[in-house]
Amino acid sequence: MPRTLTRRELARITGLSALVLPWAGRAARGGQNTFRGRVGVAKLAPPAAGGALDPALARTAVARAIVAATGAASARVALAALFKPSDTVGIKLNCLGGRHLSPHPELVEALVQLLVEAGVAAERIVVFERSSRELQRAGFVVRRDGASYRCFGVDNDYDPTPSTSGAIGSCFARLVSTTCSALIGFGVVKDHDLAGVSASLKNWYGVIHNPNKYHDTNCDPYVADVCNHPFLRDKLRLTLLDGLVAQCHGGPAFRSDATFPLGVVAASTDPVAADAWAWRVIDAERSRRGLPTLAAAKRAPRFIATAARYGLGVGDPAAIQEVAG
Amino acid sequence: MRHRLDRREAARLGAAALLASAMPRPARGRTPPVGSPLEGDDLPARQASWWKSLGEGRVECQLCPRGCQVADRERGACGVRENRGGTYFTLVWGAACSVHVDPIEKKPFFHVLPGAQALSFATAGCNVECKFCQNWEISQFRPEQVPSQYLPPDALAALARQRGVPLLSATYSEPVVFWEYVRDTALAARRVGVRTTVVSNGYIQEAPLKEVLPYLAAVKVDLKSFRDAFYRDLVRGELKPVLKALETIRAAGVWLEIVVLLIPTMNDSEEEIRDLTRWVKATLGHEVPVHFTRFHPTYRLTNLPVTPVATLERARSIGLAEGLSYVYVGNLPGHAGENTVCPGCGAVLVRRFGFSVLENRLAKGACPTCGRAIPGVWS
Ligand code: SF4
Numbered sequence: 001m002p003r004t005l006t007r008r009e010l011a012r013i014t015g016l017s018a019l020v021l022p023w024a025g026r027a028a029r030g031g032q033n034t035f036r037g038r039v040g041v042a043k044l045a046p047p048a049a050g051g052a053l054d055p056a057l058a059r060t061a062v063a064r065a066i067v068a069a070t071g072a073a074s075a076r077v078a079l080a081a082l083f084k085p086s087d088t089v090g091i092k093l094n095c096l097g098g099r100h101l102s103p104h105p106e107l108v109e110a111l112v113q114l115l116v117e118a119g120v121a122a123e124r125i126v127v128f129e130r131s132s133r134e135l136q137r138a139g140f141v142v143r144r145d146g147a148s149y150r151c152f153g154v155d156n157d158y159d160p161t162p163s164t165s166g167a168i169g170s171c172f173a174r175l176v177s178t179t180c181s182a183l184i185g186f187g188v189v190k191d192h193d194l195a196g197v198s199a200s201l202k203n204w205y206g207v208i209h210n211p212n213k214y215h216d217t218n219c220d221p222y223v224a225d226v227c228n229h230p231f232l233r234d235k236l237r238l239t240l241l242d243g244l245v246a247q248c249h250g251g252p253a254f255r256s257d258a259t260f261p262l263g264v265v266a267a268s269t270d271p272v273a274a275d276a277w278a279w280r281v282i283d284a285e286r287s288r289r290g291l292p293t294l295a296a297a298k299r300a301p302r303f304i305a306t307a308a309r310y311g312l313g314v315g316d317p318a319a320i321q322e323v324a325g
Numbered sequence: 326m327r328h329r330l331d332r333r334e335a336a337r338l339g340a341a342a343l344l345a346s347a348m349p350r351p352a353r354g355r356t357p358p359v360g361s362p363l364e365g366d367d368l369p370a371r372q373a374s375w376w377k378s379l380g381e382g383r384v385e386c387q388l389c390p391r392g393c394q395v396a397d398r399e400r401g402a403c404g405v406r407e408n409r410g411g412t413y414f415t416l417v418w419g420a421a422c423s424v425h426v427d428p429i430e431k432k433p434f435f436h437v438l439p440g441a442q443a444l445s446f447a448t449a450g451c452n453v454e455c456k457f458c459q460n461w462e463i464s465q466f467r468p469e470q471v472p473s474q475y476l477p478p479d480a481l482a483a484l485a486r487q488r489g490v491p492l493l494s495a496t497y498s499e500p501v502v503f504w505e506y507v508r509d510t511a512l513a514a515r516r517v518g519v520r521t522t523v524v525s526n527g528y529i530q531e532a533p534l535k536e537v538l539p540y541l542a543a544v545k546v547d548l549k550s551f552r553d554a555f556y557r558d559l560v561r562g563e564l565k566p567v568l569k570a571l572e573t574i575r576a577a578g579v580w581l582e583i584v585v586l587l588i589p590t591m592n593d594s595e596e597e598i599r600d601l602t603r604w605v606k607a608t609l610g611h612e613v614p615v616h617f618t619r620f621h622p623t624y625r626l627t628n629l630p631v632t633p634v635a636t637l638e639r640a641r642s643i644g645l646a647e648g649l650s651y652v653y654v655g656n657l658p659g660h661a662g663e664n665t666v667c668p669g670c671g672a673v674l675v676r677r678f679g680f681s682v683l684e685n686r687l688a689k690g691a692c693p694t695c696g697r698a699i700p701g702v703w704s
Contacts, residue, residue: 193396253398
């Protein structure tokens with residue numbers, strides 16, 4: 001007998017949504033420490049070509065961005081509300097752009113220092129990327145032990161079996177699934193040839209073993225599905241973006257003729273809002289240069305709206321509240 | 326099922342690798358010693374075949390129907406092809422992650438040198454994502470995530486000769502994504518009198534398929550379903566290009582066998598099996614063997630049972646009733662449906678148990694009872 005399964009039947013039989021269902025009906029992500037739709041922005045000029053950032057200025061910018069994002073009295077207060085001393089905090093960088101278009105090490109050091117001051121022991125902080133080699137190329141020192149914070153790549157340390165979230169089925173980095181109890185995304189502000197924007201949510205493609213499988217249809221809904229997995233949905237508490245230099249075209253690789261000195265550090269407890277803000281910034285620069293908007297170029301970052309529908313944050317660029325730090 | 330070369334084997338094959346100097350050189354960096362383990366940044370990147378530039382540093386892959394458009398520093402969906410500054414590279418030429426000597430029945434080929442052994446090899450990567458993949462631990466990973474060793478085509482051919490096997494087989498993961506490696510290995514193997522077979526999903530564009538077919542002795546294609554919805558939902562591919570590839574292989578005169586993994590409730594309806602077998606007969610001919618094989622829960626499809634024996638038997642009956650001459654059941658050791666039977670007189674020609682050939686009565690590729698010629702690669 002012919003049998004045509006409905007989508008729902010198919011999902012039931014294949015179990016593809018098995019992991020989604022338990023929390024599908026939950027309230028939207030957020031709580032007293034999540035400031036939906038709000039992005040804190042602090043000014044900081046990029047260093048001269050080849051130069052390093054002044055650590056004191058870097059610290060001030062990171063702290064101001066966090067304060068602006070949270071309205072807390074200080075960065076220490078804000079971070080102490082977000083992270084417990086018992087947390088193991090993972091900071092996921094996006095270093096694909098190499099030295100020219102990755103988070104500046106001085107900014108990451110500043111964040112680590114502020115976390116320590118907020119009560120998280122340095123040895124419970126792990127700065128990580130997909131591979132150690134990428135970290136080194138971006139100017140970070142790989143460190144797996146010692147009294148200081150850790151800094152190393154996932155380097156194939158994934159869960160042995162895949163887990164499912166929406167349309168994706170992936171083995172997650174054990175750092176994310178098991179080791180860390182809290183996560184911070186630390187990306188850059190750049191155009192992405194397929195996704196449209198690579199800033200906050202897209203950065204988390206770096207924690208699954210098979211991101212190459214999920215670049216169809218402008219990475220939608222896949223980016224949102226990765227971030228809706230409980231490993232991220234329940235652990236991601238803060239997003240920072242190094243916007244000292246941003247890129248409005250030709251990403252994700254660094255392209256010198258498409259970068260521009262945006263001169264800001266951005267922070268948000270709403271990872272979707274951080275992307276919506278980045279989209280706004282990139283489109284503004286594209287307009288200034290006479291380039292079509294991302295939507296006109298047929299690569300609007302649709303995953304942002306999908307993530308908003310999942311309740312992960314605010315996805316409408318026009319609804320983002322930018323607060324100067 | 327990984328085989329790592331020991332020092333002695335690697336040294337012996339090193340000589341063979343000298344012959345590889347005729348092959349295209351790696352993109353940059355040193356050529357790894359034959360048999361050496363490959364690490365993430367030592368992958369033997371070579372300029373890929375079958376792609377075009379889209380300008381502004383972007384490329385379009387023209388190997389499989391996905392036609393990935395890839396930005397600089399990014400990879401295609403298979404994870405083994407990378408855009409580096411506007412030039413497209415394969416990262417798996419010579420990067421063997423599995424090397425093993427298997428009976429040819431394991432592929433399965435039932436009409437290719439029954440009982441012969443095949444040196445079987447694979448690299449990481451696949452261009453689709455079957456939720457029921459049996460080899461997902463290599464097919465669904467990128468090459469730097471899977472332990473591999475450097476075995477260039479001449480070394481593989483030499484290894485086959487050294488092991489005394491008449492066949493090489495590109496298998497386990499998806500040969501389409503290492504198609505340059507398949508092509509160059511088939512050429513190298515031909516020079517030393519070894520024939521090459523391919524076990525594929527058939528999800529490939531016509532030009533690269535046609536280019537390599539002349540070097541192949543046989544191709545087995547997994548026809549995963551006869552419904553496009555199945556391909557889209559459970560495979561993340563499309564049916565039409567696979568049917569086209571089957572026609573191309575058949576038209577080229579390369580020996581073809583088809584495997585259909587029957588998954589309970591997904592692709593096992595009588596109507597679908599009837600449509601499939603009718604199409605095979607009408608388009609490819611009644612002499613193309615079709616194997617209906619048993620599904621076991623795995624990877625992302627673990628909530629379905631193994632295929633009932635009755636389902637496999639019913640599929641076989643439908644195929645035979647629709648006029649196919651060679652319809653087998655698979656993953657069912659000891660079942661009579663594993664045997665090759667003469668469609669003329671009904672005599673059992675090749676008796677099998679699983680991957681073992683218990684008896685081969687074929688006489689010069691014909692039935693010894695009625696003299697009917699049986700199609701295949703027999704000598
Ligand atoms: S072979 Fe790989 S890169 Fe090429 S189109 Fe297919 S999936 Fe994409």
